[in-house]
Amino acid sequence: MDLEFGSEYDEFTKNVQDFCKKYSNAIITNANDKKFEMHDALSGNSNEKTGKVINRSEWQRLLIEKGYFARSIPKEYGGYGGEPDIIKSRIIANEFSKNKVPNAMGGQGIDMLVPTLLEWGTEEQKQKYIKSTLHGETIWCQGYSEPNAGSDLANLQTKGELIDGKWVINGQKIWTSTAQFSQMMFCLIRTEPDASKHAGISFILIPMDTPGIEIRPLVDMTLKAGFNEVFFDDVTVPEENLVAKRGEGWSVANSVLGHERGSLANPNATMNRLNTLINLMKEETIDGRRLIDVPSYRDRLLQVQGKVMAVQAHSLRLLSSKINPNQNVKLGGMIQKLVGTELRHELEGLAIDIMGELGTLYEDDPNVRDGGSWQFTYMYFLGLIIGGGTNQIQKNIISERGLGMPREPKVTVEV
Amino acid sequence: MYFGLSEEQEFFQDNVKKFLADNASIDEIRKIAIGEGQDLQSEIFQGIINLGINALLVPEKYGGLGVGLLHAVAISQALGNGVGPIPFSASYVMAPLAINLGGSEKQKEELLPKIVSNETRFGVGLSEFVGAREDAGLEIKNNKATGRALFVMDAENSDKIILATKAGVLFFIDSKDKNLIANGLTTVDKTRTFQELILDKVDCEILEESSKNIEVVKKVIDAGRIILAADTLGASESMIEKAIAYSKERKQFNRTIGSFQAVKHMCAEMAADLEPCYSLVWQAAHSFDVDSPFESRLLACQAKSHLSEIGKSVSKKATEVHGGMGFTDLLGLHYWFKRIGLNRQILGAPEIVREEAAEIQGFNQ
Numbered sequence: 001m002d003l004e005f006g007s008e009y010d011e012f013t014k015n016v017q018d019f020c021k022k023y024s025n026a027i028i029t030n031a032n033d034k035k036f037e038m039h040d041a042l043s044g045n046s047n048e049k050t051g052k053v054i055n056r057s058e059w060q061r062l063l064i065e066k067g068y069f070a071r072s073i074p075k076e077y078g079g080y081g082g083e084p085d086i087i088k089s090r091i092i093a094n095e096f097s098k099n100k101v102p103n104a105m106g107g108q109g110i111d112m113l114v115p116t117l118l119e120w121g122t123e124e125q126k127q128k129y130i131k132s133t134l135h136g137e138t139i140w141c142q143g144y145s146e147p148n149a150g151s152d153l154a155n156l157q158t159k160g161e162l163i164d165g166k167w168v169i170n171g172q173k174i175w176t177s178t179a180q181f182s183q184m185m186f187c188l189i190r191t192e193p194d195a196s197k198h199a200g201i202s203f204i205l206i207p208m209d210t211p212g213i214e215i216r217p218l219v220d221m222t223l224k225a226g227f228n229e230v231f232f233d234d235v236t237v238p239e240e241n242l243v244a245k246r247g248e249g250w251s252v253a254n255s256v257l258g259h260e261r262g263s264l265a266n267p268n269a270t271m272n273r274l275n276t277l278i279n280l281m282k283e284e285t286i287d288g289r290r291l292i293d294v295p296s297y298r299d300r301l302l303q304v305q306g307k308v309m310a311v312q313a314h315s316l317r318l319l320s321s322k323i324n325p326n327q328n329v330k331l332g333g334m335i336q337k338l339v340g341t342e343l344r345h346e347l348e349g350l351a352i353d354i355m356g357e358l359g360t361l362y363e364d365d366p367n368v369r370d371g372g373s374w375q376f377t378y379m380y381f382l383g384l385i386i387g388g389g390t391n392q393i394q395k396n397i398i399s400e401r402g403l404g405m406p407r408e409p410k411v412t413v414e415v
Numbered sequence: 416m417y418f419g420l421s422e423e424q425e426f427f428q429d430n431v432k433k434f435l436a437d438n439a440s441i442d443e444i445r446k447i448a449i450g451e452g453q454d455l456q457s458e459i460f461q462g463i464i465n466l467g468i469n470a471l472l473v474p475e476k477y478g479g480l481g482v483g484l485l486h487a488v489a490i491s492q493a494l495g496n497g498v499g500p501i502p503f504s505a506s507y508v509m510a511p512l513a514i515n516l517g518g519s520e521k522q523k524e525e526l527l528p529k530i531v532s533n534e535t536r537f538g539v540g541l542s543e544f545v546g547a548r549e550d551a552g553l554e555i556k557n558n559k560a561t562g563r564a565l566f567v568m569d570a571e572n573s574d575k576i577i578l579a580t581k582a583g584v585l586f587f588i589d590s591k592d593k594n595l596i597a598n599g600l601t602t603v604d605k606t607r608t609f610q611e612l613i614l615d616k617v618d619c620e621i622l623e624e625s626s627k628n629i630e631v632v633k634k635v636i637d638a639g640r641i642i643l644a645a646d647t648l649g650a651s652e653s654m655i656e657k658a659i660a661y662s663k664e665r666k667q668f669n670r671t672i673g674s675f676q677a678v679k680h681m682c683a684e685m686a687a688d689l690e691p692c693y694s695l696v697w698q699a700a701h702s703f704d705v706d707s708p709f710e711s712r713l714l715a716c717q718a719k720s721h722l723s724e725i726g727k728s729v730s731k732k733a734t735e736v737h738g739g740m741g742f743t744d745l746l747g748l749h750y751w752f753k754r755i756g757l758n759r760q761i762l763g764a765p766e767i768v769r770e771e772a773a774e775i776q777g778f779n780q
């Protein structure tokens with residue numbers, strides 16, 4: 001066991017720390033942009049907000065320039081162009097978290113589309129899309145799920161035909177997060193109707209202002225997160241918007257699912273939320289007594305803390321397995337989405353419980369605590385328990401691929 | 416940077432596992448449990464001693480291996496995994512640490528080499544310092560100890576016993592002292608032994624440093640808690656392995672029960688719960704070894720409490736996966752269930768250690 005990163009990282013760490021001191025508790029403005037309303041609570045950013053005020057796209061650029069974001073993405077695509085170094089990435093994440101520096105923007109474009117294009121995209125596609133995505137200028141949505149293709153995603157039916165060198169797309173997507181704010185969608189489309197279920201799918205990029213696209217917002221339980229139905233009626237996009245080859249869409253999508261599952265429950269964000277909860281319990285009172293002095297509340301806090309400490313320690317083990325390829329933590333990686341989303345939901349729910357009646361307040365109620373972020377995040381994480389491959393599907397994956405248990409027998413008749 | 420057990424630690428761990436698999440099968444465990452296996456138990460004990468587990472935490476200066484707590488954690492996992500019916504936590508972790516941290520140079524020179532040569536084996540009883548039940552508790556007057564220690568670990572057949580006063584001063588007595596009454600306790604867990612001791616002016620020797628510094632007894636307890644957490648970790652791991660193996664063999668409705676989603680999901684939940692526990696226990700031990708007192712005490716409390724909770728749920732689910740067979744003595748799964756259950760209660764049950772963790776962090780005014 002050796003938790004030191006080594007003295008060769010001392011100078012790097014010092015530089016990151018100096019930067020962090022300057023931007024501790026910084027306020028990132030979103031020009032009243034609704035899609036960022038709860039960004040801070042979700043990613044565990046500090047709620048103290050006493051530092052410098054910076055505009056979001058400026059913040060993205062500054063982080064890239066310093067190499068604290070998009071670190072290993074080549075310069076010609078708008079990244080910093082550094083050598084991939086997991087330890088440096090970790091130092092950045094740790095110092096940002098410790099010093100309460102707001103995280104860079106994430107989202108499906110940055111977390112999923114960019115790695116997809118880096119792996120599968122043509123040179124032109126990389127040039128065209130990555131830079132503006134990193135700068136927060138192109139927002140992406142993910143068009144995978146359909147009314148009859150949820151957990152059984154490969155059953156998707158939205159159809160694409162290549163006619164006169166153009167893709168003509170017809171069908172419907174559903175649960176498409178942020179579609180109403182997005183400039184682009186990356187989409188799974190059935191282009192090979194005669195091929196088998198999984199081999200008939202292609203990965204296609206669609207500008208959201210293409211004629212024939214209709215977006216119908218769906219109100220979700222938080223009233224704020226916002227996903228949509230997206231309808232395609234003879235939507236026509238150039239042939240070169242295909243990523244990888246025809247029929248390779250399933251492999252393309254699967255190769256980056258890991259990125260999504262890892263990013264859904266970042267342990268540093270969870271630790272920061274725990275610390276915010278501890279402060280809340282020291283400030284709020286019942287009958288004049290601090291909530292943290294109520295033994296049953298305190299015990300529940302400590303139980304959650306134990307779980308948070310376990311996943312934090314676990315993230316160190318996962319990091320170590322990336323640096324030391326001989327270390328096998330396969331099962332340890334598979335459990336992240338299940339454990340992380342359930343834990344966050346529990347933690348946010350505890351904050352509501354201890355606030356009693358106050359815990360029910362929401363939106364712009366004058367007495368609401370922390371801008372309603374506890375209720376929002378509590379509900380949002382229920383969404384993440386369902387989204388990104390439901391936690392039941394995660395258990396199927398863990399038991400079948402992780403523990404080698406037998407697969408479900410195929411049902412051939414409708415039950 | 417490397418987070419995990421070293422090759423050497425894994426090698427040692429595998430040796431202990433293999434030894435137990437070869438020499439302490441379920442039939443042998445059962446014999447010991449019903450009191451028909453004294454010879455067998457001494458053989459197993461001797462075999463494990465030959466692997467060197469008694470020398471782990473004794474510094475090289477006194478003839479030991481001088482390795483850290485993480486090494487002992489690796490062994491404790493193996494012992495939990497195979498419900499090793501031998502003394503370990505008290506005799507070979509808490510006792511050498513108590514002497515090394517609390518003893519004078521003279522005491523260390525006298526006592527530590529004898530742990531390595533296996534001439535002296537210690538039991539340890541600190542339950543009264545953690546939280547005294549009934550009227551238990553010990554006092555020292557004129558170098559004589561009087562009182563009652565209710566839950567002394569690894570005391571049966573020991574040579575000496577380390578105890579603590581209510582104020583946390585560590586001292587040791589001779590297990591054969593004529594003013595000492597020792598009653599064996601009947602617990603659910605038959606793989607380890609516990610005694611109640613009643614002392615009436617028993618000759619004792621104080622571990623000197625411990626009377627000046629309360630940190631000594633606290634550190635010994637931290638270590639004990641981490642080791643018990645590791646034992647639960649190993650026992651839970653074994654229960655999951657057994658559940659998965661059974662689920663692939665047993666058939667109902669013309670299919671292996673492991674193909675039923677209810678069974679698969681129980682197994683996935685157990686694995687998902689336990690996987691981060693390795694990391695937590697190892698980090699706690701590492702933090703103890705590099706001596707960062709605040710962090711390591713918090714981690715020790717949280718490792719003990721969290722493993723107690725996860726162990727409880729794993730031992731229940733793994734038993735359920737086995738159906739009626741899980742409930743039988745025939746299969747013997749209950750030895751693991753009970754070992755996990757006992758680990759949960761000693762040196763601070765979950766609520767007690769969590770309250771301590773709160774105190775360390777200054778939560779309760």
Ligand SMILES: Cc1cc2nc3c(=O)[nH]c(=O)nc-3n(C[C@H](O)[C@H](O)[C@H](O)COP(=O)(O)OP(=O)(O)OC[C@H]3O[C@@H](n4cnc5c(N)ncnc54)[C@H](O)[C@@H]3O)c2cc1C
Nearest residue numbers: 142143144145150151175176177383386387388389390392
């Ligand atoms: C907040 C949120 C955001 C989302 N964002 C997007 C997005 O941006 N883009 C996008 O494409 N999709 C998105 N989704 C969709 C998401 O991927 C699907 O909701 C999810 O995959 C489940 O599909 P479904 O809703 O059709 O549920 P179903 O598949 O119908 O599942 C219903 C229930 O049945 C269970 N179930 C189904 N199959 C199995 C099985 N084999 N074994 C055990 N249980 C099973 C499920 O676990 C669940 O409990 C989002 C969803 C949410 C909640």
